[in-house]
Amino acid sequence: MPVDHSFLDSTVLSRLMGLPLNARRPMIGNASGRHRSPVKGSSIEFAQYRQYVPGDDTRRLDWRTWGRSDRFYIKEFEADTNLRLALIVDASGSMGFGPPQATRLDYGRKLAGTLAYLAAQQGDAVGLWGVGKDHRQKIPAKRGAAHLGVALNQLGGLRAQGGTTLLESLHEAAEQIRQRALVAVISDFFVPPLTLRHALQHLLFRRHDIALFHLLDPVELTFDFDRPARFVDMEGGDSLLIDPSLVARRYREVVKKYLTELDEVIRTTGVDYHRVRLGEPYEEVLARFLLSRLRSGGGRRSY
Amino acid sequence: MSFLQPLLLLGLPLALAPVIIHLIHQLRRRQIPWAAMMFLLAAQRMHKGLSKLRQYLILALRMLAVAALILVIGRPLAGGLLGLTGGAPDSVIVLLDRSASMEQKLLSTGTSKRVAALHNLTEAIEEAYGARSKLTLIDSATLEPTAIENAKVLPDLPQTGPTDTAADVPALMQAGLDFITANRTGRTDLWLVSDLRQAGWNVGGGRWKALREALASLEGVRLHLLAYSESPEADLGIVVEKTARRETADGAELLIDLRIRRSEPVSEPLTVPVRVVVNGLGSALDAVLQGDEVLLQAQAIPIDGNTKRGWGRVELPADANPADNVFHFVFGEPPPLKSVIVSEAEEVAVPLQAALSAAADPARSYDCAVLPPGRAAEIVWDETSLVVWQAPIPPAESAAATQLEAQVRAGRALLFLPPETPGQEPFEGVRWGNWRAADGAEPLLPEWWRTDAGLLAHTRAGTALPAGELEVQRWCELVGEGVPLARFGEDADRAPLLLRTSRESQSGAYFLTTWPGPGASSLARDGVVLFALLHRALQDGSASLGNAVQREAAAGSLGDDPSDWTRVDLDDPALVSSIDRPLQSGVLERAGASGDTAMLVALNRAPDEDAPQVVARSSLEEMFDGLDWRLHERTLENEKSLTNEVWRTFLMIMAAALILEALLCMPGRSPKESRSPMELWKEAA
Numbered sequence: 001m002p003v004d005h006s007f008l009d010s011t012v013l014s015r016l017m018g019l020p021l022n023a024r025r026p027m028i029g030n031a032s033g034r035h036r037s038p039v040k041g042s043s044i045e046f047a048q049y050r051q052y053v054p055g056d057d058t059r060r061l062d063w064r065t066w067g068r069s070d071r072f073y074i075k076e077f078e079a080d081t082n083l084r085l086a087l088i089v090d091a092s093g094s095m096g097f098g099p100p101q102a103t104r105l106d107y108g109r110k111l112a113g114t115l116a117y118l119a120a121q122q123g124d125a126v127g128l129w130g131v132g133k134d135h136r137q138k139i140p141a142k143r144g145a146a147h148l149g150v151a152l153n154q155l156g157g158l159r160a161q162g163g164t165t166l167l168e169s170l171h172e173a174a175e176q177i178r179q180r181a182l183v184a185v186i187s188d189f190f191v192p193p194l195t196l197r198h199a200l201q202h203l204l205f206r207r208h209d210i211a212l213f214h215l216l217d218p219v220e221l222t223f224d225f226d227r228p229a230r231f232v233d234m235e236g237g238d239s240l241l242i243d244p245s246l247v248a249r250r251y252r253e254v255v256k257k258y259l260t261e262l263d264e265v266i267r268t269t270g271v272d273y274h275r276v277r278l279g280e281p282y283e284e285v286l287a288r289f290l291l292s293r294l295r296s297g298g299g300r301r302s303y
Numbered sequence: 304m305s306f307l308q309p310l311l312l313l314g315l316p317l318a319l320a321p322v323i324i325h326l327i328h329q330l331r332r333r334q335i336p337w338a339a340m341m342f343l344l345a346a347q348r349m350h351k352g353l354s355k356l357r358q359y360l361i362l363a364l365r366m367l368a369v370a371a372l373i374l375v376i377g378r379p380l381a382g383g384l385l386g387l388t389g390g391a392p393d394s395v396i397v398l399l400d401r402s403a404s405m406e407q408k409l410l411s412t413g414t415s416k417r418v419a420a421l422h423n424l425t426e427a428i429e430e431a432y433g434a435r436s437k438l439t440l441i442d443s444a445t446l447e448p449t450a451i452e453n454a455k456v457l458p459d460l461p462q463t464g465p466t467d468t469a470a471d472v473p474a475l476m477q478a479g480l481d482f483i484t485a486n487r488t489g490r491t492d493l494w495l496v497s498d499l500r501q502a503g504w505n506v507g508g509g510r511w512k513a514l515r516e517a518l519a520s521l522e523g524v525r526l527h528l529l530a531y532s533e534s535p536e537a538d539l540g541i542v543v544e545k546t547a548r549r550e551t552a553d554g555a556e557l558l559i560d561l562r563i564r565r566s567e568p569v570s571e572p573l574t575v576p577v578r579v580v581v582n583g584l585g586s587a588l589d590a591v592l593q594g595d596e597v598l599l600q601a602q603a604i605p606i607d608g609n610t611k612r613g614w615g616r617v618e619l620p621a622d623a624n625p626a627d628n629v630f631h632f633v634f635g636e637p638p639p640l641k642s643v644i645v646s647e648a649e650e651v652a653v654p655l656q657a658a659l660s661a662a663a664d665p666a667r668s669y670d671c672a673v674l675p676p677g678r679a680a681e682i683v684w685d686e687t688s689l690v691v692w693q694a695p696i697p698p699a700e701s702a703a704a705t706q707l708e709a710q711v712r713a714g715r716a717l718l719f720l721p722p723e724t725p726g727q728e729p730f731e732g733v734r735w736g737n738w739r740a741a742d743g744a745e746p747l748l749p750e751w752w753r754t755d756a757g758l759l760a761h762t763r764a765g766t767a768l769p770a771g772e773l774e775v776q777r778w779c780e781l782v783g784e785g786v787p788l789a790r791f792g793e794d795a796d797r798a799p800l801l802l803r804t805s806r807e808s809q810s811g812a813y814f815l816t817t818w819p820g821p822g823a824s825s826l827a828r829d830g831v832v833l834f835a836l837l838h839r840a841l842q843d844g845s846a847s848l849g850n851a852v853q854r855e856a857a858a859g860s861l862g863d864d865p866s867d868w869t870r871v872d873l874d875d876p877a878l879v880s881s882i883d884r885p886l887q888s889g890v891l892e893r894a895g896a897s898g899d900t901a902m903l904v905a906l907n908r909a910p911d912e913d914a915p916q917v918v919a920r921s922s923l924e925e926m927f928d929g930l931d932w933r934l935h936e937r938t939l940e941n942e943k944s945l946t947n948e949v950w951r952t953f954l955m956i957m958a959a960a961l962i963l964e965a966l967l968c969m970p971g972r973s974p975k976e977s978r979s980p981m982e983l984w985k986e987a988a
Contacts, residue, residue, distance in 0.1 A: 093338075094338035094339070094340075095338075096336075096338075097336070097337075097338035104338070188338060188339075190338065190339060190340075190341050191341075192341075217338075220338065220339040220342075223342075223343075225335075227333075228328070228332060229332050229333045229334065229335045230332040230333070230334045230335070231334075231335050231337040231340070231343055232334050232335065232336050232337060233337065233340045234336050234337060234338045234340075235338075235340070237340055239334070240340075240343060240344070240347060241329055241332055242343065242347065243354075243358075245968060245969070246354050246357065246358070247343070247346050247347055247354070250346035250347075251342055251343060251346035253346070254342045254345040254346045255339075255342050258341075258342065
């Protein structure tokens with residue numbers, strides 16, 4: 001079966017290749033990489049001194065310190081490890097919003113695919129969680145070009161349908177991704193912000209680095225319709241006959257309240273949050289994302 | 304509420320169109336796949352109650368607008384103050400006052416009260432009732448009901464034309480009531496058109512109580528009183544009180560007594576030109592009016608010496624009330640003043656006969672006969688000006704009673720004196736009661752008597768009769784209602800001394816409650832009062848005798864067949880139909896039988912028609928208390944229709960409904976002080 005990888009744009013990839021994908025927290029990888037590790041390793045970057053305990057490798061004794069203090073100290077260096085990128089892509093019915101070939105899911109696919117490619121290029125492991133009521137596809141994070149191909153294939157095959165299982169999936173991910181990872185969630189987050197907070201705290205408890213890509217269409221914010229219409233729930237719920245002239249003001253108030261609450265959740269949890277307007281070039285969104293991580297110093301600069 | 308285009312109301316179900324369109328739209332709305340349902344649900348939940356209410360309000364306003372539009376097209380009519388609401392009744396009866404006073408005109412337009420009322424009423428009936436109600440006209444002149452096919456012809460009917468008759472509103476109401484009762488008219492609107500003149504309404508009369516009770520007992524009868532009660536300003540009226548022919552050295556002259564009245568007194572002497580026409584030849588004289596009245600006595604108009612009888616009229620310049628600007632008169636050989644005393648007591652008859660035999664006017668002959676009651680049949684009724692009946696009142700339907708009634712009806716005089724043994728028979732509702740005597744030794748004196756008119760009025764020179772000096776020892780009580788002309792004081796329970804059975808002057812029978820002789824009163828001893836009383840009655844009674852008489856215009860004033868009479872004061876007598884001849888003022892002649900002289904009659908308005916006093920609103924409310932009635936007051940200047948087209952009101956309702964609907968449909972404003980979602984978006988971005 002031919003796999004469509006059209007969501008990957010080589011031009012964008014080549015332009016973003018220069019920006020590293022850094023984690024904002026130390027990662028525990030299974031291979032040497034460019035990301036800081038919580039354990040000490042053998043990189044060239046000094047970390048700390050600690051007193052010698054029996055069993056330590058005597059080759060790491062700092063003789064100069066012994067000479068000055070007559071005590072044995074072990075000189076420790078930062079360890080470099082690789083990153084586990086867990087991409088959680090919402091594939092519920094609401095992700096199908098938008099014109100054909102330019103739906104929210106299509107947009108999310110571009111973001112996720114590009115991130116996956118960039119991570120793989122710098123030797124990180126890439127995993128994919130496609131979440132929706134009708135499908136749950138979990139590809140564990142692994143390194144290697146072949147695995148990237150599998151992940152991209154799965155990403156290309158996602159279809160927006162059914163109700164959302166985002167919250168359940170986030171909790172599930174928190175439980176199942178045992179090692180620290182950069183969890184990038186791409187969704188419309190049409191869930192109550194307070195419930196989202198619990199899911200995020202669950203992930204944070206597992207010491208994951210969390211990045212949220214909140215995809216919204218402007219019309220979903222402004223509700224800019226002029227004539228009454230029947231609004232059909234894309235996730236299979238009831239339809240509503242709505243006169244926009246009567247409801248629009250209340251709608252905007254509800255949206256505003258939602259965004260305010262969501263901002264509060266982001267502020268308290270400290271997750272990396274990116275509100276994305278559909279129609280915005282995804283390259284800019286990713287560049288902004290990568291640059292912000294670069295500036296925050298979460299990753300080791302390894303130029 | 305009624306409509307000029309009621310068929311268009313069939314379109315009223317179209318008011319449901321907004322609901323139907325709304326339902327269709329609900330089924331045919333475009334569908335939009337929507338992701339952010341959680342916001343929409345929350346917004347709708349917050350807005351649900353108000354939204355539903357607003358939606359229902361919008362629908363209701365749209366329906367109201369459509370309904371109002373259809374009602375506008377239907378041209379709704381509102382009675383407004385008229386109270387023409389409630390739909391068309393089964394019958395509409397118009398009671399029209401055609402009296403002379405209804406001819407009061409608005410000088411600028413020449414429209415009389417009668418014409419204005421007819422036009423207004425015609426329009427109202429056409430618009431409010433259409434052809435749905437059976438229309439009947441009863442006019443005050445004939446009291447005959449006339450079925451009307453179409454209200455439009457109402458102003459052109461002969462039965463609604465002008466007359467110089469007097470109004471008898473209670474009789475008019477009674478005619479309407481009789482028609483309703485006889486024809487079972489169902490739901491009926493009774494329209495009484497009147498100028499509310501007191502003289503025609505006779506508010507104090509006993510008939511109103513019976514009328515009110517009868518009307519109250521009828522189901523579904525609604526009374527509308529269309530009143531034109533305004534009085535004319537500076538209106539002059541003229542009356543000829545007396546005419547007499549006198550031989551002179553040059554031939555002859557006609558002596559006329561004229562009375563000119565003005566509705567409002569003048570502050571400075573006012574010269575009023577009067578035109579006098581005698582046998583077709585006109586002359587003029589000036590009368591100087593001071594105050595509100597002037598009496599011109601014995602105005603001499605020269606006539607041909609060979610003219611023994613003739614006719615004429617006096618005319619005033621035109622003013623707001625043309626009906627009282629002309630007065631017709633006739634003159635001729637005066638008839639002998641014949642009187643008959645029917646008495647059972649000689650002591651009563653003697654002073655009466657003495658008074659009646661004495662000549663008050665030397666130029667006329669007097670003849671008085673005394674007959675016992677058993678010989679009453681010998682009376683030559685047609686030639687007798689006065690009958691004095693001092694005997695028990697004959698039973699109703701007896702020959703004597705019938706003759707007495709005919710005597711009164713013909714305008715001749717009838718004076719009852721109490722018999723020694725009063726019976727129970729009434730005459731025109733009045734009967735004798737018991738004899739009473741004055742308490743103690745002091746005789747009773749009359750406390751009050753009418754001085755402006757009637758048998759005891761002041762003399763023409765203004766001198767009062769010495770009626771207050773009369774001493775009465777015995778009198779007989781009266782049972783029944785009449786018009787007192789003199790009465791005793793509290794000592795005698797205000798019992799009448801002299802009473803007339805009819806409210807109309809110079810008609811009806813008189814009741815004198817005492818005898819002239821000793822032991823009863825001092826009438827015979829102080830003969831002035833008795834003489835004046837008897838001779839005035841005799842004079843009044845003679846007015847209808849002879850071959851040149853004055854009469855008031857009324858339905859029966861020319862007898863049973865008015866076609867026998869011809870108008871002699873008009874160049875073209877055919878201008879006046881035989882039906883209208885007895886109703887309009889003028890001079891008429893009836894050819895006599897072979898050898899007899901032709902009869903001349905001058906018909907004029909009743910003197911009461913000149914009295915401008917109107918019935919007060921409070922009196923009307925008292926009279927119609929408990930009835931379903933409405934007063935619609937109009938003036939000649941007030942052209943306001945009885946019905947109003949109220950489509951403008953509905954148009955405004957429609958406009959208001961549409962504006963409200965638009966306001967409700969307007970989207971609400973977002974609060975400016977808070978940030979919009981897009982602002983939040985930009986901030987986050």
